[in-house]
Every structure is written in structure tokens, then in C-alpha cells.
Amino acid sequence: MSDLKEQTSTDKRRASGSVNTSKISIKHRKAGEFVARESLLTELFHNPHINCVRNGFIAGFILMILRHLVDDLLHYGRPNWTFELLFLTVGQLHITIIIWSVMTFCTTFVVYYGTYIWANSRKFSGTILKLYDMFWLLIYICYQIGLFVIPCWLVNKYQLPFACAATVILEQLRQILKIHSFVRENAGKIISPSNKSTDSQLSSEFSHFNQYLYFLYAPTLVFRDVYPRTSTIRWNIVFQMFGQVLIGTILLYHVIAYYWMPVFARCFTDTKLTYPSVITSIFDLMLPGVLFFVIGFYGFFHCWLNGFAELLRFADRTFYQDWWNATSSGTFWRSWNIVVHDWLHVYVYKDLIKLFSGNKKLSAICVVIFSAILHEYCMSIVFGFCSVIFIVWFGLVGMFLRIVFPHSKGTLWNIIILTMTPISLAVVPYFYALEISARHFPSNRATFWDVMFKYGNQSKADL
Known part of the structure; x- marks a missing residue:
């Protein structure tokens, strides 16, 4: 009995130690530095309490799928899942x-x-x-x-x-x-x-x-002649990671087809755009946006990159940090995508510091704008039209928050960041949907900016 208690306490110390070790390695990490270490979520999942959170997400997604399956069986007598969006x-x-x-x-x-x-x-x-x-x-x-x-x-x-x-x-x-x-x-x-x-x-x-x-x-954008390597390939981890990528892709398609597209359809079916309809649609997109973000983050940054890292025996698995604990926009953007952040830090930020005679704030602002331009470039080519949504929202607004609140700390600021994230994930896609729909409607249709300035002064009774 005493041996069992001792073993239990040892397991607890090991689980706690793995989490603390991960935190220490992240705290002292330098951009472009490669050291053998596991991903943060891999370490955190050793803790049964954290692993329970993942199990809760899995249970929620199972219920989400079952909800549509039962609804189809009751109304059609069979699953009525279509893949028209996928084919398009x-x-x-x-x-x-x-x-x-x-x-x-x-x-x-x-x-x-x-x-x-x-x-x-x-x-x-x-x-x-x-x-x-x-x-x-x-x-x-x-x-x-x-x-x-x-x-x-x-x-x-x-x-x-x-x-x-x-x-x-x-x-x-x-x-x-x-x-x-x-x-x-x-x-x-x-x-x-x-x-x-x-x-x-x-x-x-x-x-x-x-x-x-x-x-x-290799799952990095910074070249080195030698990277830390693992001794063997754990094939069970490889299959597990890519299997989760496949499941995550199915869930993403489900979220887009059944939660996002009905809201986007309003942009194409409502001939008149009103201020209340815009606000309602943005709020309706927040929860699906969060689901899309969480599934996409976990599927790509954790599963996809860890799967390739295991195949290539790439030992440094720090592809992200604890962005969910961020208390400022700068910390959030530095934490959620370490792969791109390392490249920007090593080849853009450091060069700009030399160019601007050591002015770190101006260099950081230029990096934010450069990153926003790259995002805007991707969306412009994919959708076939140029817009400034990413530059305005993530470039200018993100830069403003970075200047005004550079080193904010505390629970309140973490809540603010976690509140702004769903808003961003709803506003940006909705703006793109409006732009696309405006290209298919007659020219006399009111645009979003017409609504904001023309109807923005309506009384509360009118709304």
C-alpha cells in the first residue's frame, strides 16, 4: 500500500515537472534557437486535469455531429450530408x-x-x-x-x-x-x-x-546546418497526429458548412443591408469562428507540424507558446505562431533594428505592418480582389493596441484579449463576405459603409 502511494506521488511529481519544464523552456527561449523539447500541449496533456479539457472538447464535437445526424434521420430518414461546398x-x-x-x-x-x-x-x-x-x-x-x-x-x-x-x-x-x-x-x-x-x-x-x-x-523557416534530432521515429505518434488532422479537417468542414455558410448566405439573400442585420450576423459568427480557430490551431500547429517533426526526427517541437495566457496583442501574435515569428524576428526585426539605429518600437511596428500585408496578399490572390481588411484590422488596430498597451498584465487584460479574438474571427470573415456579395448584387445596393454612416444615426426606437 505504501509502495502504491509512493508511486502515485512520483507520477504526480513527474506530471507537474513536465509542465514546469515546458514553462521554463518557453520563458528562456530565443528566436531561431533550436533545442530538443516537446510541444506545450504535449507536455500539458500529461496532466490529467488538462487532458480532461481536451476530452470535453472531443465530447462537445461528438454531440455537435450527433445533433445534425439525429436531425437528418428525423426529417429525411437518412443522413443528408452534402459535399457541394467541398467540390466547389x-x-x-x-x-x-x-x-x-x-x-x-x-x-x-x-x-x-x-x-x-x-x-x-x-x-x-x-x-x-x-x-x-x-x-x-x-x-x-x-x-x-x-x-x-x-x-x-x-x-x-x-x-x-x-x-x-x-x-x-x-x-x-x-x-x-x-x-x-x-x-x-x-x-x-x-x-x-x-x-x-x-x-x-x-x-x-x-x-x-x-x-x-x-x-x-522541416517544420521551421530558419535554416541551420544541424538541428536537434530524435533517435527514432515513433510511428504511433505519426499515425495519431495525422489521424487527428483528418478528423479535424472533417470537423472544420462541418463548422463551415453548417454554422458559417448560413450566416454568409444572408449577405447574398438580403438585398438591403441594415445596421441591425450586420451586428446580428457578426455575433452569430463568433462561436463558429472560435471553433474554427481552435480546431485549425490544434490541427495544424500541434498535429500537422508534430506529425512532420516526428517523421523527420525534428526534436524541437516549439511551434507555439501559451497564447491563451496572453495579456497583450503583441504577446498573442508572438506566441501563437512561433514558426513565422522566428523568421520575422531573425530576418526582418533584427535587420530593421540595425536600419533604424536600435529603435525597437519602430522596428516592431514595421514587422506588424509587414505581417498584415502578407496576410492581405494571400487573401487578395485567393479571393481575386484586393481589400484592406487585414491591414486595417490586424495592422492598424493591432499596432494601436501594441503602442497603447505594450506591457499590460493581469487577468483583466487576458479577458480582454480572449474577448477580442472571437470579435476578430467574426468581423474579418464577415467583411470579406460582404465584399464578395457586393460584387454579385446590383450597384444600387447599400454597402456596409453606407449603412454605418447613413443609418448609424438612427434612434434606438428605430433600431
Whole structure:
């Protein structure tokens, strides 16, 4: 009996210790630093109390599916699940595969061997060497511009549906960021060989092809010659992670088809847009928006990235931090996507600090605007029109909150952040839905801004 109590207390200390260790590693983590460690949720799920929260989410999603299944059985006598939305958003898959294959081939071979030829042919000196480097820099810039322009042109030419267009554009950005990291790190080795890097994971020699190939598929955007690796592949973890990705995808489709689309349909069926209908629709989108965000975050940042990390034996699983404990917008954006944050910090933020003579606040503002522009670029290409929703909402509003409340702390601020998140997840999609619907309605239809300024002064009795 005493042995059983001792074992129980040991298990409790081990579970508590795993959580505390995760917290310590996150607190002292540096951007671009790679150390063998598990993802935060992996550590937290060792605690049965935290694991119970996940079980509660699973039970809720099961009830959500059962609700629609029972409703269909009562009204139709069979499941009435349609996949029209899926067929509309995933079409011309063969064109998408061809575009991705060409991009990947060029990124794999053209970029590496082009950089290798430049590095091994620098046998000049003085002005000729500078002209030689400038020539190859121009080639690099032209390649990156081509990687920006050509996929966008192909998406527009073949009118790829939403999911396929998003796949091409996100893969395009992933490869562009990885190419920049690889070229940047190796250019530093070649141009300034005397300045040895303080990073032990970067050698002084030009990287080998197998190192570059591994980096292209590793779940990071920051290139290093050596990453911490695990000794074995745990195939049960691989199947578990990708299995959860599949389940999460089904749940996402369910949320979009049965909770989002009925609200979006109002934008296309209501010929008159009124202030009350706008407010009602935004509130109706909040809960589905939260479900979409939670499922998407867990499915991609935890399951998808951990699945690839396990396959590649990539030991640093810090793909996110505890964004749910954030008390400021800056902390939230730094915490929820570590993969992109590391790239922005290493290759944008640090360079801007040097450019602005150490002005960290101005550098941080520029990074926020740059990130908002990238998001806006993705949405513009996918939807086929340019809007400034992301720039205004996440760029200007996020920048304002960052300036006014840079180091806010406490439970109240955490509640404010957790309240603003559902609002953002409802407002942004609704604005895009309004923009799309406005392109299908007659020109005499009132726009959102007409409603805000024309009807905004109505009395409460009229509303």
C-alpha cells in the first residue's frame, strides 16, 4: 500500500515537472534557437486535469455531429450530408499539383545549385568581385519576384477555387521564406568567412544538398546546418497526429458548412443591408469562428507540424507558446505562431533594428505592418480582389493596441484579449463576405459603409 502511494506521488511529481519544464523552456527561449523539447500541449496533456479539457472538447464535437445526424434521420430518414461546398472549393486539383511540383523542383534544385555556383566561383577581387556579387544578387531578386508573380498569374488564369488557390499561395510563401533563409545564412558564410557565427548549429562551410533538402520539409523557416534530432521515429505518434488532422479537417468542414455558410448566405439573400442585420450576423459568427480557430490551431500547429517533426526526427517541437495566457496583442501574435515569428524576428526585426539605429518600437511596428500585408496578399490572390481588411484590422488596430498597451498584465487584460479574438474571427470573415456579395448584387445596393454612416444615426426606437 505504501509502495502504491509512493508511486502515485512520483507520477504526480513527474506530471507537474513536465509542465514546469515546458514553462521554463518557453520563458528562456530565443528566436531561431533550436533545442530538443516537446510541444506545450504535449507536455500539458500529461496532466490529467488538462487532458480532461481536451476530452470535453472531443465530447462537445461528438454531440455537435450527433445533433445534425439525429436531425437528418428525423426529417429525411437518412443522413443528408452534402459535399457541394467541398467540390466547389477543391477543383482542378491536377493543375494545383502541377504548379506545386514545378515550384518545388525549382526551389529544390535551381536555388541550391545556383547559390552553390555563385559561392564556388567567387575567384575575383576588388571591383570585379563586387560586380559579380551584384549580378548574382540581381538573379536572386528576379527569381524571388518570379516565384511571387508566376503562381499568382496561374491561379488567376485557371481560376482555381478557394482551397486550391490557398494551397498554391501558402506553399509559395513557405518556399519564398525558406529560400531567403537558406541564401541569407550561406551568403553570410561566403562573404564574411572571418566572422564566425556564434550559433553552433551553423558551420563555416557552404551547406550540403542533403542539409538543404532536409530544411525544405522541416517544420521551421530558419535554416541551420544541424538541428536537434530524435533517435527514432515513433510511428504511433505519426499515425495519431495525422489521424487527428483528418478528423479535424472533417470537423472544420462541418463548422463551415453548417454554422458559417448560413450566416454568409444572408449577405447574398438580403438585398438591403441594415445596421441591425450586420451586428446580428457578426455575433452569430463568433462561436463558429472560435471553433474554427481552435480546431485549425490544434490541427495544424500541434498535429500537422508534430506529425512532420516526428517523421523527420525534428526534436524541437516549439511551434507555439501559451497564447491563451496572453495579456497583450503583441504577446498573442508572438506566441501563437512561433514558426513565422522566428523568421520575422531573425530576418526582418533584427535587420530593421540595425536600419533604424536600435529603435525597437519602430522596428516592431514595421514587422506588424509587414505581417498584415502578407496576410492581405494571400487573401487578395485567393479571393481575386484586393481589400484592406487585414491591414486595417490586424495592422492598424493591432499596432494601436501594441503602442497603447505594450506591457499590460493581469487577468483583466487576458479577458480582454480572449474577448477580442472571437470579435476578430467574426468581423474579418464577415467583411470579406460582404465584399464578395457586393460584387454579385446590383450597384444600387447599400454597402456596409453606407449603412454605418447613413443609418448609424438612427434612434434606438428605430433600431
